[in-house]
Amino acid sequence: MLIKFETSLHPPILMFDYVGKRLIKLMRHSGSVPGAINANDILVALNELQTALNKDIELEEDNNNLNDEEEIISLNKRAIPLIELLEAAIENEKGVMWDIT
Numbered sequence: 831m832l833i834k835f836e837t838s839l840h841p842p843i844l845m846f847d848y849v850g851k852r853l854i855k856l857m858r859h860s861g862s863v864p865g866a867i868n869a870n871d872i873l874v875a876l877n878e879l880q881t882a883l884n885k886d887i888e889l890e891e892d893n894n895n896l897n898d899e900e901e902i903i904s905l906n907k908r909a910i911p912l913i914e915l916l917e918a919a920i921e922n923e924k925g926v927m928w929d930i931t
Contacts, residue, residue, distance in 0.1 A: 833863055834931040840918035843911040844931065852905065853912055854928070856882040864929040869919065872926060876916045883909055 833850030836842040845853070847863070855861040857875035867875050883906050919926050 832931050833928050835912060835915055835926060835928045837915055837919040837922070837926045838924040839922045840915050843915055845908065845912070847930065849905070849908050850912075850928065853879065853909055864927070866925055866927040867919075869923050869925045872916055872919050876913065876920065879909065879913065879916070 831847040832844045833847050834842050834844050835850070851861045851863065854863075854865065856879050857867070858878045859865060859867070859875070886905060916926060918924075
């Protein structure tokens with residue numbers, strides 16, 4: 831299944847549900863789908879997400895050494911579209927919603 835994240839003035843993004851739920855939890859939300867973040871709370875959620883992802887960088891570097899033959903897509907890379915969507919929501923003072931699609 832896929833989770834669709836949406837806000838005004840930014841194209842929606844789709845993520846596999848297991849990735850999307852993990853990122854939602856890193857923003858200090860319950861991980862429930864559907865869900866939303868009020869425009870006033872998005873900056874805090876973005877900061878929580880970025881802090882958590884920065885802590886995971888060291889773990890990812892260790893995991894990348896496990897198998898050099900396969901390219902591993904890190905959670906940090908998978909989070910980039912969501913971070914851009916959150917930044918657009920902050921800039922435009924809009925909320926963010928997500929749901930299964």
